[in-house]
Amino acid sequence: MDGSIFYYLGGALVLAALVLSWIGIRGKGGFPASNRSMAAVLALFGLLVIATSAYAVANAQEEQEHREEELAEEQADAAQAEEGAEETEKPAGGEKPPPPPAEENTFELTSPEDGSLVFEPDSLQTTPGNLTIAYTNPSAVPHNVAVEDVEQQLLGGSETITESDVELQVELVPGEFVFFCTVPGHREAGMEGTITVE
Ligand SMILES: [Cu+2]
Structure with a gap:
């Protein structure tokens, strides 16, 4: 109305x-x-x-x-x-919620096919936990990947490969790490990179 x-x-x-x-x-x-x-x-x-x-x-x-x-x-x-x-x-x-992000990170790493002594990419930023480094070496030059902390304590290293791929698992805590190739002379030539864990 x-x-x-x-x-x-x-x-x-x-x-x-x-x-x-x-x-x-x-x-x-x-x-x-x-x-x-x-x-x-x-x-x-x-x-x-x-x-x-x-x-x-x-x-x-x-x-x-x-x-x-x-x-x-x-x-x-x-x-x-x-x-x-x-x-x-x-x-x-109901069921417990899934734990916070599984911290199962994978790092896809390669080196050039022409055998250059570099890793691509040469740095990684990741979170604490298990890291799988999936390394592919398409060249005929033998390479591997290893990880050490800032005190040069080795966390792990892969086998040396040519024209294939390999996986390396490391457990990372917050901090800085270095990944490199242990084949003599390769690291010195530049085959290394950094991993920042936050
Ligand atoms: Cu190498």
Whole structure:
């Protein structure tokens, strides 16, 4: 229902009261002028009051209904939110969540086919845990890969290969490490790189 009708009726009521007061104050011909006009004025007031009250009541009822609808909606929303929360909680309630990133990192490492004494890439940034170095040597020049820490303690080394690949696994803690080729002269020629573990 249009609430503005209520305001119009209210306004009309106020206006009528003001006009009557004004007529009364002017006092021309006495007030009320006659019984008939008195009855008409009273009837007009009564009509306005009744109409205003009726609209007020109707409005109130409508607002009540509206509020109930809103309340129902809110409750539905709340129920949905609770369901959502339950769903997100479920995995935690059941099996233990998987441990944080398996820390099973793989480092793909190669050397040039022409036998150049370099590793590609020559640096790696990784996280603590097990690191698999998958080394491919496509050249006929024998290479291997070994890893040592900053105190030159060897963590591990692969076999020496030509035209094939090999894997080396090392367990890394946070810090700096160096990977290199142990074939005499190769490391000195530049076959080494760094591993940063954070
Ligand atoms: Cu080498």
